[in-house]
Amino acid sequence: MVQLSNRAAASTEHIRSVRVNRVSSRSDLFPRLVAMQKLADAKNFAVYRVSGSGIPTKQRLVCELENWGSSAAPASSKAFIDAYGDVLLDHIEKSVLPLSWAGGHDKATPGSADFGSFLIRLKDGILPFSGIAFPVRLGATGNGYVVFTGDDLDPGCDILLELHGRSCHIMIDLLSLDERRAAAAAALSEREIACLQLAGDGRISEEIADKLGLSVHTVNAYLGSATIKLDSVNRIQAIAKAIRLGYIS
DSSP, X not given: OOOOOHHHHHHHHHXXXXXXXXXXXXXXXXXXXXXXXXXXXXXXXXXXEEESTTOGGGOEEEEEEEOSOTTTHHHHHHHXXXXXXXXXXXXXXXXXXXXXXXXXXXXXXXXXXXXXXXXXXXXSSXXXXXXXXXXXXXXXXXXXXXXEEESSOXXXXXXHHHHHHHXXXXXXXXXXXXXXXXXXXXXXXXXXXXXXXXXXXXXOHHHHHHHHTOOHHXXXXXXXXXXXXXXXXXXXXXXXXXXHTTSOO
């Protein structure tokens, strides 16, 4: 059994404490990805998911989260997809072994030398940066990669195992967010959304009732049911979550 290094073990305890609270938005995933980036001694991260699952000819990788920066992100993402996109799509159908590559300026392939049999090496020198891509296969939907890029990446085998495990958690939580959003969208009625929107605009129940031609009791009932469906503890949290999920503005 592989023993975690002090750095990986300490970071593991941190991520476990973070996962006690269920994520409520994609922004909750960023601190965890940054912690993983530091653990990998990388410069950037990106999360890709397979779009068009089940139709091989229409499948593509879509970038869901990244910290390349607003100016560099489009070029970096396009370069990565152009270089390895087809290979990654084919690989995830056959294997969940991590993939690594060396950038044009790096001397070694990312990944510990004693862990080479557990890493698939891609063609080197295509991109200016090195990287490691951790595939996650969840089933019919939610499949994808968590990618870390930088210079001369050389994580030990314990770090690789830890990062791959956390990558699975990231993709599971990302899929969970999508499923909860879809469930909430299907569950919320037009009246509930209308009441939430007006409440979010700062109107009190009496004003909402007058605006919608409802009784105050009915307005409060709609807001109460919406709060429950959005898994919120009060009206304020329900409004905040509805805004984050894009149901109201």
